Amino acid sequence: MAESSSVQSLDRAFDLLELLCKSRNGMSIGALSAETGLHKSTVHRLLSSMCMRGYVQRDAATSIYRAGMRLCELGSFVMENMDVVERARWPMDHLSRETEETVHLVMREENDIVYIHKVESDHGAIRMFSRIGMRRPLYCTGVGKAILATWPDKEVHALWQESDIKPWTAHTIVSEDAFFHELERVRRLGYALDDEENELGVRCIAAAIPDYRGRASYAVSVSAPISRMSDERIGLLRGPLLQACDEIAAALGGSMSRG
Template sequence: MEETEHSNRFAKDNQSTDKVLAIIELLSCSKEPMRLIDISNQLNYNTSTTLRFLNSLERNGYVYKDRETLKYQMTYKLCGLASHISNRTGIVEIASGPMKQLSTNLGECVCLAVEQDYTVVYVHVADGPGQMLRTTQRIGSQAPMHCTGVGKVILSEFPESKIDEMIRLKGLTRYTSNTLVTKEMLLNELQLIRKRGYGYDNEECELGARCIAFPLRDYNGQIIAALSVTGPLGRMTDDFINSNFRTILEAVQDISYQLGYHS
């Protein structure tokens, strides 16, 4: 009997937490302060429950209630908390652990890259056991966007105007016979990446090397970086990628989740 009461109390507490978070998210996304009745209606809560949670948020400094209009809005307290988190944990700190584990499990190099001035910049790498990093994938190294897996994944979210500017500034240099050297070829590849959610470098930047790359998204759902698993063509076979796809995807989702992305 006591165990049942404890379970019921725990479930009720969880529901209350969910409701408070829903109120925070609603007010944070609202362009205007909101009335109690509107908050209740949008979330399908009764007004007494909504008022109780709003009073708690107001007492703790997260919500402000205008005494004339009786409307509620979020304060900047959450921004302060977010700033502390941002200052403490950058993307490299968040990604390094999952990357190291992934590299150990797969025995291949795992790379983290961002875009800067229409160029890929590698900001962190985890080398597989006994493997040697390619020169282009050392920390701080730069690489073209149009012929790398991470570069194409990041480009997949760019509007066509920015892709045109990238081509104008950087060109579509041929590095191997597999390099995409026309805008049409690149756009077709980016469309495929958007459809399936990941991309490849099939010996497009360097002969004998292949990678699979995934986007890393932040709390806005925007791609802010990309992660790739890369290795020699003889090891990065379709069978290897297929058998380890779930492992790679879970690491990517873990990093994006810590960056605030909830799909």
């Protein structure tokens, strides 16, 4: 009997928490009681317990309750503990087989991207110089531009100011105005290009893997020698690349808003 009562209390607490998470301006005890059908004293008791643990916050001036930051803290742990590479492995393998090109997965770390997984293509004799663990600045890579295109302009500007902007090749974008113009193009098309900006002779098409907020810390690219990456080929690669990114985003509980 006690166990059944405990489970019922847990269910009720989750009902209240979910309502508060979805409420933009918070809710009063009366509103929560009316919405759930629970007695006000029950609502107050459950909210008091959740307030003590940081899952709910109470505005002392208005007696309005809101979801607490403890949820965000735990959510960040969940995201960090997810094995992104494992969830990305099959879509990347499929993308490499379909395109017959090398596919990379990167993560953002401070002002850089870090290669965390690579599927090497058997097509042709040329091998990409990239390797797992290699770092490159966000601004001079297709994957970096794809990630930054999901950020607010204010944050991109701050990162640009903090970065050591220099030309990795003759094609690297080193003007902030030109870079923001490039990000607008990425947002419009849904993918980014690396036109020999990081490695001469190599062209990449890249797309971000948005999280549940639409913001990205990971991206996938398809890379090949420029001889195999004409504008027409880029157009053909767009669909399979975005499909792979959407599959990975879905596995991670992220956003899939692109067409």
